[in-house]
Amino acid sequence: MKDLKHLYYFENLLQDVNNDLVRQAQEEGQTVIGITCYQIPEIILNLPGCFSVRMRAPRTGSMEMGTYYMTSLTCEYCRAMLERSLEGGYQFLDAMISPASCSQLADCMENIEVLKLCKKEKFFIQHVDTPMKSDENGVNHMIKMSRLKVLNKLKEVYGIDTSDDALKKAVALHNEVCRIITEIGEYRKEENPRITGYEFAVLCLITYCCPKDLILDKLRETAEELKTREPDKDYKKKYRARVLVAGSECDDPELIKLIEEAGALVVADRYCFGSFPGRQELILNEEVDILTQICQQTVIQCQCPRYMNTDRIQERKDYIDQLAKEYHADGLIYQQMKFCNFWGYERAASTHIMRDDYGWPVLSVDRPYVVGNSGQMRTRVQAFVESIEIKKIQGGDR
Amino acid sequence: MSRRIGSQPLGNFYNGGKTRTHREWRGFKDTWYDYTRWLFLWKTMIKFMLHPQNLKGFFRYRWMVNYLATLDFLDRHTEGLRGPQLRIAHMEFDLIVEHMCDTMSSLFAADANIGGDPQKSKKIVVFDENMMTQIMNGFPNLHCVCMEIPPIYTASTMCQDAVTHYIDVAEEYGVPSDVCPMPAAELGVAIDDDYPIVGCCAVQCNTTCDGSMMGNGIEARRFDIPMFQLAVPIRYTDPDTKDYAAQEIKNAIKFIEDTTGETFDWNRYFECMKVFNKETEYFREWLEISRTDYPQVVGNNVALYRDAYYQVCGGRDSHFMKNEKAICDIMMKAYQEKNQIVGEVRHRAILWGVQAQYYSAFPLWLQNCWGIVPLIDMLSLTSTDLYSEDDKEQAFYDMADLYAKMNMRNRSEGGYEVGVEDLWRFCEEFRADMVIMYEHVGCKSMTGYHGLFEEEARKHNMHLIWVTHGLMDPRKASRSDMRTEVNRYMHTVLQEKPLDPSLENFDDGNAW
Numbered sequence: 001m002k003d004l005k006h007l008y009y010f011e012n013l014l015q016d017v018n019n020d021l022v023r024q025a026q027e028e029g030q031t032v033i034g035i036t037c038y039q040i041p042e043i044i045l046n047l048p049g050c051f052s053v054r055m056r057a058p059r060t061g062s063m064e065m066g067t068y069y070m071t072s073l074t075c076e077y078c079r080a081m082l083e084r085s086l087e088g089g090y091q092f093l094d095a096m097i098s099p100a101s102c103s104q105l106a107d108c109m110e111n112i113e114v115l116k117l118c119k120k121e122k123f124f125i126q127h128v129d130t131p132m133k134s135d136e137n138g139v140n141h142m143i144k145m146s147r148l149k150v151l152n153k154l155k156e157v158y159g160i161d162t163s164d165d166a167l168k169k170a171v172a173l174h175n176e177v178c179r180i181i182t183e184i185g186e187y188r189k190e191e192n193p194r195i196t197g198y199e200f201a202v203l204c205l206i207t208y209c210c211p212k213d214l215i216l217d218k219l220r221e222t223a224e225e226l227k228t229r230e231p232d233k234d235y236k237k238k239y240r241a242r243v244l245v246a247g248s249e250c251d252d253p254e255l256i257k258l259i260e261e262a263g264a265l266v267v268a269d270r271y272c273f274g275s276f277p278g279r280q281e282l283i284l285n286e287e288v289d290i291l292t293q294i295c296q297q298t299v300i301q302c303q304c305p306r307y308m309n310t311d312r313i314q315e316r317k318d319y320i321d322q323l324a325k326e327y328h329a330d331g332l333i334y335q336q337m338k339f340c341n342f343w344g345y346e347r348a349a350s351t352h353i354m355r356d357d358y359g360w361p362v363l364s365v366d367r368p369y370v371v372g373n374s375g376q377m378r379t380r381v382q383a384f385v386e387s388i389e390i391k392k393i394q395g396g397d398r
Numbered sequence: 399m400s401r402r403i404g405s406q407p408l409g410n411f412y413n414g415g416k417t418r419t420h421r422e423w424r425g426f427k428d429t430w431y432d433y434t435r436w437l438f439l440w441k442t443m444i445k446f447m448l449h450p451q452n453l454k455g456f457f458r459y460r461w462m463v464n465y466l467a468t469l470d471f472l473d474r475h476t477e478g479l480r481g482p483q484l485r486i487a488h489m490e491f492d493l494i495v496e497h498m499c500d501t502m503s504s505l506f507a508a509d510a511n512i513g514g515d516p517q518k519s520k521k522i523v524v525f526d527e528n529m530m531t532q533i534m535n536g537f538p539n540l541h542c543v544c545m546e547i548p549p550i551y552t553a554s555t556m557c558q559d560a561v562t563h564y565i566d567v568a569e570e571y572g573v574p575s576d577v578c579p580m581p582a583a584e585l586g587v588a589i590d591d592d593y594p595i596v597g598c599c600a601v602q603c604n605t606t607c608d609g610s611m612m613g614n615g616i617e618a619r620r621f622d623i624p625m626f627q628l629a630v631p632i633r634y635t636d637p638d639t640k641d642y643a644a645q646e647i648k649n650a651i652k653f654i655e656d657t658t659g660e661t662f663d664w665n666r667y668f669e670c671m672k673v674f675n676k677e678t679e680y681f682r683e684w685l686e687i688s689r690t691d692y693p694q695v696v697g698n699n700v701a702l703y704r705d706a707y708y709q710v711c712g713g714r715d716s717h718f719m720k721n722e723k724a725i726c727d728i729m730m731k732a733y734q735e736k737n738q739i740v741g742e743v744r745h746r747a748i749l750w751g752v753q754a755q756y757y758s759a760f761p762l763w764l765q766n767c768w769g770i771v772p773l774i775d776m777l778s779l780t781s782t783d784l785y786s787e788d789d790k791e792q793a794f795y796d797m798a799d800l801y802a803k804m805n806m807r808n809r810s811e812g813g814y815e816v817g818v819e820d821l822w823r824f825c826e827e828f829r830a831d832m833v834i835m836y837e838h839v840g841c842k843s844m845t846g847y848h849g850l851f852e853e854e855a856r857k858h859n860m861h862l863i864w865v866t867h868g869l870m871d872p873r874k875a876s877r878s879d880m881r882t883e884v885n886r887y888m889h890t891v892l893q894e895k896p897l898d899p900s901l902e903n904f905d906d907g908n909a910w
C-alpha cells in the first residue's frame with residue numbers, strides 16, 4: 001500500500017510527550033493537563049482554554065530511578081512515568097489528573113507529588129476517586145467528582161470556562177475527532193483492509209496526545225486519502241490471521257507493528273487508549289444535564305476491569321466477542337503489562353472464558369512496557385497464527 | 399530455666415522437625431497455667447471433631463488438615479511469654495479458637511457438599527475475607543460467614559505452607575505468579591471447588607486492593623447465589639466520597655433484605671454498635687499504655703486479635719468485649735507494677751506494611767531475640783473512632799467509614815497520607831526509635847512507596863529495617879530469610895548482640 005501522507009508526521013509527534021503541537025498550543029495560552037487513564041471523562045479536560053495529553057514515556061531506556069522508588073515489582077508503565085518525571089520530562093504540564101484507577105498508578109502520581117517533580121507555580125495534581133460500578137450511584141459519584149475535583153479546580157486555578165456552553169463545545173470537538181477515527185477504523189472490517197492496525201494505532205493515539213483542534217486538518221486529509229487508497233495485493237501472504245488485541249494500556253504502536261510483522265493483522269483495539277471505548281461520539285439530548293450525559297457515557301462505556309459488578313464483568317466478555325465478530329477477527333490476543341493486577345486476573349479469566357464459552361482462539365501474554373523487538377512476543381504471535389491456520393485447515397469454526 | 403523471661407534458649411526447641419522438641423518451662427505457676435489452657439484447647443477441638451458433620455468436613459476439605467497444627471500455633475504465639483502477657487495471649491487466642499470452631503460448625507452444618515441442612519444454609523450470608531461485617535449487626539436472624547477465612551486466612555497462620563497448593567492452582571489457571579498470594583490462594587480454593595456450598599446470597603467488596611477485588615470477580619462465577627458487589631471508595635479520606643459510600647451501604651442492605659425477606663433491625667444494630675464502641679474504648683486504653691515506658695498489650699497480642707473482633711465479629715459477640723475488659727484489668731495491674739515484657743527493652747518498634755501470615759509469630763521473635771518491642775502493627779491501626787448509637791442516617795455513614803477502614807485496606811488504599819505519613823505520626827506518638835518495614839513482594843499497594851519510606855525514615859532519624867516476605871507463600875522468602883534481614887541490621891548497623899543467641903539462627907524451615 002502507498003504510505004499515508006501524514007503518517008510520518010504523526011509518528012514523529014508521538015516521539016515526545018511535549019511535542020510541537022503541545023508546545024504550540026501552550027504558547028497560545030492553553031493549559032495542558034496530563035492524564036494517565038480514561039476513568040475521568042476526557043471531554044471535560046478539553047474545554048476551551050485547556051486540553052489533555054496522555055502521559056507516556058516514549059523512548060524509555062533505563063528505569064533505575066523509577067525502580068528505586070517503586071521497586072522492580074511494579075508495573076513498568078508507572079515506573080517509566082516516574083523515571084520520566086525525575087528526568088524533568090513532564091515539567092511542561094500545568095496539572096495532572098490522577099483518578100483512583102489502579103493503586104500502582106496512584107502511587108506513581110503520589111511519588112511525583114511528594115518529590116515535587118513538576119515545578120510550575122500553579123501546578124497541581126488532583127487525585128480523584130472514581131466509581132467501580134456502572135449503576136446509578138456510580139454515575140452520580142462520577143458527576144460529583146468531575147464537578148468538584150476537575151471542573152471547579154480548573155476554573156479556580158486557571159480560570160477555565162466550565163459552563164454548559166463550554167462543555168458543549170468540548171463535546172462537539174470530541175465528536176468531530178470520533179467521527180473521523182470511526183470512519184477510518186471501519187476500514188478494518190474490510191476483507192482486505194486498506195489500513196493496517198499499526199497505522200490505525202498511530203492515528204488513534206495521536207488524538208490522545210495532541211490538542212485536538214490542531215490535528216483535525218491532517219486527520220481529515222488522512223480520512224480523505226483513505227477513501228481511495230488501494231489495499232495491498234499480497235495481503236493474504238503478509239497477514240495470515242486477523243486478531244483483536246485487548247488488555248492493559250498500550251501507548252506504543254510498536255507493539256501492534258510487532259504483532260503484524262509476526263503475521264497477525266490487528267483489526268480491533270480493546271485496550272486502554274485504543275478506540276474501543278474512547279472514540280465514540282456522544283450524541284447529546286436536550287432533556288438531561290450535559291455533565292450528566294458526559295459522565296453517563298464514560299461510566300457505561302468503560303471497559304476497565306476495575307468495574308466490579310458481575311453483570312459488568314460479563315459484559316466485558318460480550319463486548320469483546322461482539323467486536324471480534326464485527327471486525328471479522330480470527331482470534332484474540334490478551335496482552336498484559338507485567339505486574340498489572342487488573343489485567344493479570346482479567347487476562348487469566350478471559351483466556352478461559354473466551355476460549356471455552358465463546359469459542360475464540362486466545363493468545364495470552366504478558367509484556368514489558370517497552371516492547372521493542374521482543375523476540376519472545378514475536379515467537380508467541382507466530383505460533384498463535386500458525387495454530388489459527390491449522391484450525392482453519394482442519395475445518396474448525398474458528 | 400526459670401520463670402524469668404529469657405531464662406531458656408528458645409532456639410534450642412527447633413531441630414528441623416514439624417514440631418518443637420519439648421514444651422517450655424516457665425516456672426511452676428506459668429507452666430501450670432499454660433498446661434491447663436493446653437488441655438482446654440484439646441477439649442475444645444475434640445468436642446468439635448466429635449460432631450459427625452464436622453468430621454465429614456474434615457475429610458472433605460484438604461485445608462482442614464492445617465488445623466491439626468492449632469496447638470502448635472498456640473505454642474508458637476506464646477513462646478517466651480510469662481505472667482500477664484502469657485495470660486493475655488491465652489485469653490485472646492483461646493477465644494479465637496472457640497470462635498473459629500463455632501464458625502466452622504455452622505458452616506459445615508449447612509454445607510451442601512457434605513449433606514448439610516438447606517434450611518440452615520438459607521440463613522447464611524456469605525461475606526469476603528477482610529471485609530467488615532457491621533451490616534450484619536442489623537440482621538439478627540441471619541448468620542454471616544467470611545468465606546475465605548477458614549480455608550485461607552486462618553489456615554495460613556496455623557501452618558506455614560498451608561495454602562501453597564491453592565496458590566499453585568491459581569497459577570496453573572493462568573494468574574501471574576507475581577500477584578499477592580492471598581487473593582490468588584482464595585481463587586485457587588474456588589477453582590478446586592474447595593469452598594463449602596452455603597448461603598442464600600453473598601456480598602463481595604473491593605476490600606484490600608486491586609488484586610483482591612479482581613480475584614473476587616472470578617470467584618463469583620463459582621458461587622451460584624445472588625451476589626452484590628459493595629464498592630467502597632478508594633480515596634476514602636476525601637470527605638466528598640462519603641455520600642457515595644453511604645449509598646453503597648444502603649444498597650447492600652436493601653439487597654440483603656430483598657433476597658432474604660428479612661428487615662434491617664435498627665435496635666439490634668445499635669445494640670451491637672454499643673458493644674463495638676466499648677471494645678474500641680478498651681483498645682484505646684491498650685494503645686495508651688503502649689505509649690508509656692511499660693507497654694503491656696503488644697505484638698501478637700494485638701495483631702491477630704484485633705482482626706477478629708474489629709472485623710469478623712463487629713460488635714455481635716459480646717464475649718470479646720468481656721474479654722477485653724478482663725485484659726484491660728490485667729494490663730493496668732501489670733502497668734502499675736512496672737512489668738517489663740522482655741528481659742531488656744532495647745528498641746521500641748512500629749511494625750509497618752503487611753505482616754507475613756506464615757510467620758505471624760515474628761513479632762514475638764523480635765522481642766525474644768533482640769529486645770525489640772513490637773508496640774503496634776499497621777494492620778491493627780484501624781479506626782479508633784466511636785460510632786453513633788442512635789442516629790439511623792448517620793449509621794449509614796458510619797458503616798461506610800468502617801468498610802473503608804477495613805483491616806489492611808485502611809492503609810493499602812487511601813493514599814500517601816494514611817500509607818506513609820501516618821507512620822511517622824505513630825512513631826512519634828509511641829516514642830518508637832525503629833520501624834520494622836515488611837516488604838511483601840506480591841503487594842502492589844504499598845510497594846510503590848518504597849523509596850519514599852527510605853527517604854522519610856532518614857529525615858525522621860528512624861531505624862528502618864526492611865523485612866521481605868511472601869505473605870502466604872514461604873517459598874518467596876522463608877522465615878529464616880526474614881530473621882536474617884533483622885540480624886544483619888542489628889549486627890552491622892547497630893552493632894548489638896542478641897538477647898537470646900540461640901534464636902539468631904535455627905531451623906524451622908520444615909516446622910508447622
Ligand code: SF4
Pocket residue numbers: 075076077078102103104105248249337339340341342343
Ligand atoms: S497497566 Fe495495569 S498496573 Fe499499569 S497502570 Fe495500567 S492498570 Fe495500573
Ligand code: SF4
Pocket residue numbers: 578579580581606607608609610752806810838840841842843844869
Ligand atoms: S497484602 Fe497487599 S496485595 Fe495482598 S491483599 Fe493485602 S493489600 Fe492486597
